[in-house]
Amino acid sequence: MNNRKREFLIANIRSGYTRIKKFDILVRPASLEDIIDSYEVYEESFQEALDDGLMKTEDMELWMAANGFWTNLDEDLSKKIQKEIENSKVTLYKHYGNQSLVRKERKRLRSYEKQYLSHVTKKNIFYSNTCESYAESNRLIYLVKLCCERRKEIEDEHIDSIIKEYHDSILSEETIRFLARNEPWRSLWSISQNCQLKLFSNEEPTVNQKNLILWSKTYDGVHESMEPPPKVVIDDDDFLDGWFIEKSREREREAVKKGIENKTKNAKISSSKEVFVFTDNEEEAQQIYELNSPEAKNTIRQRMDSLNKSKGGYVGYDKFIDQKEEALSKLPPRRK
Amino acid sequence: MPFQVKRIYYGLHSVSVTAFDTCNNSNSSGSCGSLMQSVGVNASTEYDQVFELGRVGIYANIEGIPTAEVTVERAMTYETFGRLWSLGGGDPQTIDNVTYRIDMGIRPEAGCSSSAASGFVQCNNAVLSSYTMNFSTDGPLTESATFIGNQIGWTSGVAGLTETDPDDPPSGIVLNRQHVVGGGPFSTDANALQSASFSISLDREDVIALGDRYPVLRPINFPVESTAEFEYLAGGEGTTYGLSFNQNDSGGQVPGGVAGQKRGVFLGVSLGAQSTAVPKYIFLEKAYLVSSNYSGGDAGGGNATITHAYTSYEGLGVSTSLPSGVA
Numbered sequence: 307m308n309n310r311k312r313e314f315l316i317a318n319i320r321s322g323y324t325r326i327k328k329f330d331i332l333v334r335p336a337s338l339e340d341i342i343d344s345y346e347v348y349e350e351s352f353q354e355a356l357d358d359g360l361m362k363t364e365d366m367e368l369w370m371a372a373n374g375f376w377t378n379l380d381e382d383l384s385k386k387i388q389k390e391i392e393n394s395k396v397t398l399y400k401h402y403g404n405q406s407l408v409r410k411e412r413k414r415l416r417s418y419e420k421q422y423l424s425h426v427t428k429k430n431i432f433y434s435n436t437c438e439s440y441a442e443s444n445r446l447i448y449l450v451k452l453c454c455e456r457r458k459e460i461e462d463e464h465i466d467s468i469i470k471e472y473h474d475s476i477l478s479e480e481t482i483r484f485l486a487r488n489e490p491w492r493s494l495w496s497i498s499q500n501c502q503l504k505l506f507s508n509e510e511p512t513v514n515q516k517n518l519i520l521w522s523k524t525y526d527g528v529h530e531s532m533e534p535p536p537k538v539v540i541d542d543d544d545f546l547d548g549w550f551i552e553k554s555r556e557r558e559r560e561a562v563k564k565g566i567e568n569k570t571k572n573a574k575i576s577s578s579k580e581v582f583v584f585t586d587n588e589e590e591a592q593q594i595y596e597l598n599s600p601e602a603k604n605t606i607r608q609r610m611d612s613l614n615k616s617k618g619g620y621v622g623y624d625k626f627i628d629q630k631e632e633a634l635s636k637l638p639p640r641r642k
Numbered sequence: 643m644p645f646q647v648k649r650i651y652y653g654l655h656s657v658s659v660t661a662f663d664t665c666n667n668s669n670s671s672g673s674c675g676s677l678m679q680s681v682g683v684n685a686s687t688e689y690d691q692v693f694e695l696g697r698v699g700i701y702a703n704i705e706g707i708p709t710a711e712v713t714v715e716r717a718m719t720y721e722t723f724g725r726l727w728s729l730g731g732g733d734p735q736t737i738d739n740v741t742y743r744i745d746m747g748i749r750p751e752a753g754c755s756s757s758a759a760s761g762f763v764q765c766n767n768a769v770l771s772s773y774t775m776n777f778s779t780d781g782p783l784t785e786s787a788t789f790i791g792n793q794i795g796w797t798s799g800v801a802g803l804t805e806t807d808p809d810d811p812p813s814g815i816v817l818n819r820q821h822v823v824g825g826g827p828f829s830t831d832a833n834a835l836q837s838a839s840f841s842i843s844l845d846r847e848d849v850i851a852l853g854d855r856y857p858v859l860r861p862i863n864f865p866v867e868s869t870a871e872f873e874y875l876a877g878g879e880g881t882t883y884g885l886s887f888n889q890n891d892s893g894g895q896v897p898g899g900v901a902g903q904k905r906g907v908f909l910g911v912s913l914g915a916q917s918t919a920v921p922k923y924i925f926l927e928k929a930y931l932v933s934s935n936y937s938g939g940d941a942g943g944g945n946a947t948i949t950h951a952y953t954s955y956e957g958l959g960v961s962t963s964l965p966s967g968v969a
Binding site: 566569570571572574575576577578579580581582583584585586588590591592594595597598599601602605606609610612613614616619620621622623624625629630632633634636637638 | 648649650651652653654655657678679680681682683684685686687688689691703705706707708710711713715746748749750763764781784786788793794795796797798
């Protein structure tokens, strides 16, 4: 994105106005009163839809589950793809210097994202037939009509196109992030904190304005963190997402570790080579396993494999590969 | 390069310690599987190297037997006060002949095959190596026992070791700091007892024999040393709680009594005035005061504390009544 485009977008966001060129419409930012009024329209429309026999979202979800449109398996698949996306981003962050790996992993990530989008579309396919969707559309139409400037009347036949344009005026996360970490916004953001510069001409922030501030604060946090990532990571959304995910996982691991330390105050147990921590649910058990280093995880898998392959259903510790390796490593070096 | 210690964490769903009154695991004399908190296992195997004259390299590595040390910690209720100690008979002479089996059911790691769900770690023919009871102001009162043995391994299933139903209401109140009554060299009511511990260490000797891979016996080396430690808040004159270093106990003696003289030390638990249950005690008979330490009270704001440590060679007792000479 070149400088002019950036400057134009920032000026647009700062003004708070949405320009819909096709219909020569200028939508001013909604005031608090406008938003409150719009929710009256929402309530009325919701009731109207309910009286007309439309389903609520929760009923729709039940109906979809009952008719096999969105089952628990779909939900699990959705979580699985999300997890794959996260893992892929972490891989990208960890290997950001390896160009060939980055290329391959990014391709895989885009494919997962596409898969996720198409899967989620399946979930939302009937959303437009719900009371919530109907009420929200009416609320938005009311709000756009109310905040419309330059033109007094909007023809009903154009309203769908206008709403679509209005929706499209909300910038993608990728664009907002790019604007937030680059000029001209970056310097404006920095000086605004010291010299009371008014960043936006309107009082109530629009969606774009809120997103821009949130990402600006996030980038501030990244720069000020104890171990900030290199610039190449900050400038790449996938790398930085990977960094966020990795840090969040580290925090989770630390919290679990602290919990385990509280559970194993006995010094003899906490310093043992193998620590067995009581847990009453599978989720916590997985968190405990996550504390293990890759080598320790490998040891567990090796042991489980040995057990599964054993004939009598019993494997002594001395038969485990890790135990043998440890015993051999303790032997004095071979004489030459 | 020396072998790096890599700690392995497991999710545990059940532990059971079963005592057998003979070495062949035939007569179970009781088991304990409630309120288990955590378990630590240290297991290792060693190789013996055999060389040959005229050969530069090693002729063979002879595989030794694995040695395992399993430490189990559990919280206590009034009903199960000192359960891990009394499981083997409650005195070193009886425990000398008792063997234990420790079964641990581990939760599988996600992604492992389903058969791993029934994975258990089992230690057979283990003997008690040490026992400790801890009284702390933070959290429940706990006891821990360390067992040593050679027969440790993973097994795909142990009958009778099942997960407690979460709908089963727990029975018995978990003992906490407020349940501690009387004992120590000073009354707990009059002095701020901060923590206490009783422990016994049972040193064992491996008796091996031709024809047997594992030791045939692991007798205790007598005499057996038991220790007790009491930590009090220290204070100056005029304070309600706290002791001065040479404070007399109710018998008009310094904490250890007259130098070289033995005394009994104990600590009890009670469910309070509403309960008809009699207090239960853990005690050392004929104990010597071996050290008194004054520490803390530093510029960082830490409290000054006095710790008295006692040693006895008369064993450790857990009972509802105190023998004469202890109370």
